[in-house]
């Protein structure tokens with residue numbers, strides 16, 4: 001896809017659950033953002049192991065142009081992560097469609113609160129996310145989450161060892177409407 005395509009094509013974008021064969025596309029989509037330290041890099045083995053978390057956006061020809069994942073932290077808390085678009089498709093509503101799909105996944109799983117750690121504050125604010133400061137989990141849940149080896153959980157907990165990764169990011173939370 002070249003830049004300058006019609007924005008009306010956004011209506012033909014589809015979003016579906018990821019397939020295992022999408023992993024190379026996910027790597028392609030996230031790599032420019034990983035290089036700029038906007039997103040955390042993931043090894044292929046990690047992406048295959050978490051492929052069920054992913055939604056993929058496809059252009060009208062069926063080429064993957066965006067991805068995003070929902071990682072469940074706790075009984076009523078998940079994180080939107082690894083949300084990334086092909087640069088040619090920024091500002092065409094694709095991020096909106098992916099986020100909608102991930103929020104539907106959260107509701108399907110019975111999870112009503114979604115966290116994200118992002119530079120894209122305007123995008124998430126327009127989708128109902130609010131900035132948060134302190135931890136939004138009880139000390140008991142914190143004590144269990146801290147046992148995780150997942151870097152995203154460490155970032156959520158704001159652990160000292162990951163602070164260099166999170167500089168300049170904003171912590172945001174959305175409470176989903178179950179209606």
Ligand SMILES: CC(C)(COP(=O)(O)OP(=O)(O)OC[C@H]1O[C@@H](n2cnc3c(N)ncnc32)[C@H](O)[C@@H]1OP(=O)(O)O)[C@@H](O)C(=O)NCCC(=O)NCCS
Nearest residue numbers: 007010081082083084085090091092093094095096118120
């Ligand atoms: C964050 C990100 C996913 C947003 O995706 P996006 O597809 O550009 O977002 P959308 O198109 O849904 O919305 C952005 C803008 O496009 C507008 N838009 C939506 N549909 C449109 C259409 N069909 N035509 C033109 N503009 C449109 C939206 O109204 C919005 O405009 P506004 O900001 O002026 O209100 C993308 O910028 C990205 O990949 N960023 C880098 C990675 C990252 O930071 N991820 C988040 C942390 S996990």
